[in-house]
Amino acid sequence: MSELVIPYRVKPHPLTGVTSGKLGIWLFLASEVMLFGALFSSYVLLRVGAADGTWPSGVEAGLNVPIGTFNTIVLITSSITMVMSWASLKMGHPGAFKRYMGATIALGLAFLVIKGFEYSGKFGHGIFPSTGWPEASDPSTFFGLYFTLTGLHALHVFLGILANLWLLVWGLALFETEPERFSGRVEIAGLYWHFVDLVWIFLFPVLYLL
């Protein structure tokens, strides 16, 4: 009896045409769509249900659009460095993988630091998740949603950074013996990372611009 091994780690499963890992990450991402979807649905419900004139735009609520825009560009840039890190492995360049993955991690950290400055600015003005838009009759709605949505998203960025860091520091050794399996792992981490970018693409206009 040999050790238990998950089948179809590298070769696609004959029924699905994809590896076990890829099917797994897409199932997970589908559940993530529903998680963020539920919160997004709450946003729609609360905004549509709000009395006229009680829902602030992001600017009215004091969100900084230039900072939000910059952070969006940071996250988009981290998506292309992520895909380049995977492509580098596929082309047999582990050195380039290290540079691109390092850049992805750095950009992810930059996003969190900028988000942290935004949060501390809000806290400094006495604005917390339970604080209301001043003129709203129902006080906690906008900032409750803002902190919940961006906080959950930031948690996802943080976990993505950890996964990427693991691949860069400890995971890369696998490339020497099983390059296809390692690049598969990076592709899966990339799918997660791009999804987190994709969520932000919706959060940014919804919270900052509308």
Next chain:
Amino acid sequence: MSEDVAISESEAARVREHLRVYVMVFVALAVLTVVTVALSYLDLPTALAIAVAMVVATVKAGLVAGYFMHLMSEKKVILWLLLLCAAFLVFLVFLPLGTEIGNGPLWPLQSPSR
């Protein structure tokens, strides 16, 4: 249990061809980000502003999913899985919306005036 571990040369060539596309997608995403911010300064009516922002965001999301996440060339099983997910998402987002339009009840049966 051993599986083939090497990356084939044809696969590497296929990836190499895609590099330009990745850069073009990145540029498109950056441009669309600027576009959506610029549009927000135009003071469009709220309904139109929401519609435009959501269209731009959906195009950006499509670029990320289609090219960075390789959905353009992904296997059918993944696409079906996402289609099912999308159906549930639409249901989830619009069901409560329907109940709250005008702060009135969605279902005529529950409406006292009918």
